Amino acid sequence: MNILWDFDGTLFDTYPAYTENLYKVLNGTVVREDIYRELKISATHAFKYFKLSDEQIKEVKKLNLEIPPSSIKPFPNVEKILRFANKNVIMTHKERKPVLDILQYYGFEKYFIEIVTVDNGYPRKPDPTSYQYLHDKYDLDLAIGDRELDLIPAKKIGMMSCMYGGNCEAADFQINDYNDFFKVVKLNN
Structure with missing residues (x-):
């Protein structure tokens, strides 16, 4: 096969770490469960849904690139x-x-x-x-x-x-x- x-x-x-990073960028104004749900559709969708600015999107992407491999489990x-x-x-x-x-x-x-x-x-x-x-x-x-x-x-x-x-x-x-x-x-x- x-x-x-x-x-x-x-x-x-990976979604728990991505959720945490978006939660930080949103300054804790949205509950993690809602962030997780929208991220599961797609990151682009979540960014639009939560009305992130271009600067906030850049920050989320930067934080996601900094996640150590040990924090991402198979x-x-x-x-x-x-x-x-x-x-x-x-x-x-x-x-x-x-x-x-x-x-x-x-x-x-x-x-x-x-x-x-x-x-x-x-x-x-x-x-x-x-x-x-x-x-x-x-x-x-x-x-x-x-x-x-x-x-x-x-x-x-x-x-x-x-x-x-x-x-x-x-x-x-x-x-x-x-x-x-x-x-x-x-x-x-």
């Missing part, structure tokens, strides 16, 4: 699926350096044959251009993401999709724990 992975919220639990049991897959690729809106720093910190870089980031210049999700590029190159079977935004491009190009930690119409199946992955994959084969 060849798998396309989203990074934030799918491989690594989701439990995700490594089992990385080892299981024949090929793994990442498509993320995150910058390349922090992605590589986190992967290297946990020894996960060995699992990925290609990582497409915002630095590659592809249009942002849900545009399917980056997914099509990766699918054409690696004959991908499945895309895994934590937001509908991650799965829409997979559906547009005819790939199977798995929603991690939630539900959405674009998902062929959903899991809330990576231990459930193997049960669901067997049911869908």
Whole structure:
């Protein structure tokens, strides 16, 4: 099985740190749960929703780049699926350096044959251009993401999709724990 992975919220639990940084920039005027909910839609959405100024957006992005890899944890049991897959690729809106720093910190870089980031210049999700590029190159079977935004491009190009930690119409199946992955994959084969 060849798998396309989203990074934030799918491989690594980054949203708590992102939530805390946005909470700081908003001077504690918004509860963390609301920030988390809006960030899960997308960072761009959250910035608009909370009416951040350009200066505040720059500050959030700066703080996010300063998060040490030790503060970003992989989701439990995700490594089992990385080892299981024949090929793994990442498509993320995150910058390349922090992605590589986190992967290297946990020894996960060995699992990925290609990582497409915002630095590659592809249009942002849900545009399917980056997914099509990766699918054409690696004959991908499945895309895994934590937001509908991650799965829409997979559906547009005819790939199977798995929603991690939630539900959405674009998902062929959903899991809330990576231990459930193997049960669901067997049911869908």
